[in-house]
Amino acid sequence: MFVNYIDWDLMQVAVLLFDDFETLDVFGPVEIFGRLKDIYSIGFYSLTGGSIGNGHGVSHHTLPLEELANGTDIFLIPGGYGTRKEVQNEELVQSIRNISGKCDFILSVCTGSALLARTGLLDNKAATSNKRAFEWVSTQGINVNWQRKARWTVDGKYYTSSGVSAGIDMTLGFLSDRHGYPFAKKVADELEYLWTEDKDQDPFYELYEN
């Protein structure tokens, strides 16, 4: 599926924030979508809106998720320590479920797939997560087809990545799927980023399996 670059409407990327989100899970993909200003537009959201921070000293203003009641084009769900608490937040999980049902694409990074798994929307779908949190994440969706060896997974409209940096690789992979490989490779080169281009090539699988 290729996007027409001269579409009048930018594709909206809604980034979910919650307390103790992982910095790079968010700002890796944001760097990529953000520099493609002619195609994508980014907004930050949280359950109640306002300023949301993490233990790295980073905070960002957000709009309330209810503003996404009609869905959006792309919904980005990061991971981080905060997911440990938020998987128990029924209101947030319900909100993610409702919004995801009305989005064209849902992308999770790292332990963000735990939050997404809690909605049930990943049941019988392929998904992955951070290597070091894999056991815990797996328990958040026992019917998910968890892929331990994957830089990222794609199943229908759901993209999920391995830990932290893998969100960058996945977002480049998303660009490749939508705009073609040369387009994505050009972005990777501009970022001087050593992109793991094959989603099934997982440089960290063996490290954490041994």
Added chain:
Amino acid sequence: MFVNYIDWDLMQVAVLLFDDFETLDVFGPVEIFGRLKDIYSIGFYSLTGGSIGNGHGVSHHTLPLEELANGTDIFLIPGGYGTRKEVQNEELVQSIRNISGKCDFILSVCTGSALLARTGLLDNKAATSNKRAFEWVSTQGINVNWQRKARWTVDGKYYTSSGVSAGIDMTLGFLSDRHGYPFAKKVADELEYLWTEDKDQDPFYELYEN
């Protein structure tokens, strides 16, 4: 030089922001220092303080640089389109010069080295920058020993990196220099990041030279 992990005082990392900073130049290194909460503490600063944003839709609250009048431990200077304008901002350049003189380490990412070069502090020192902006950056400090082929450079207390993602490699290299290679490698692995460990190995040199 190795840090004693049981030092009472955290090392302060002051991150410079200016309009149109590059997202990943900032939040790559911040992810790394931020997760080492027992050693480093992060603050964001700008010339006048307040909210500073960029074209990616990202903004962050900052304190005024005058609060760093007595220096800090580590001063991080990102790049981005904003540097094109800020190299002409005499007040900012003077402020960077004054603060840098009182810091233990100064780290620049991408075109951040253009700003740093304008202070004169890089004269006769090794430095590098974003490959695609190299010609322009070089003109900002004609007495700098510019290294076109380098993932990052170290010269005394000055660290400078190549484009965008290279800031992550440099920050890991900084950790390695201060805390030892195994410590830095562990952080890279936790981030599932394919670290270019050798600062002289530049995967993008040939791409942009041809």
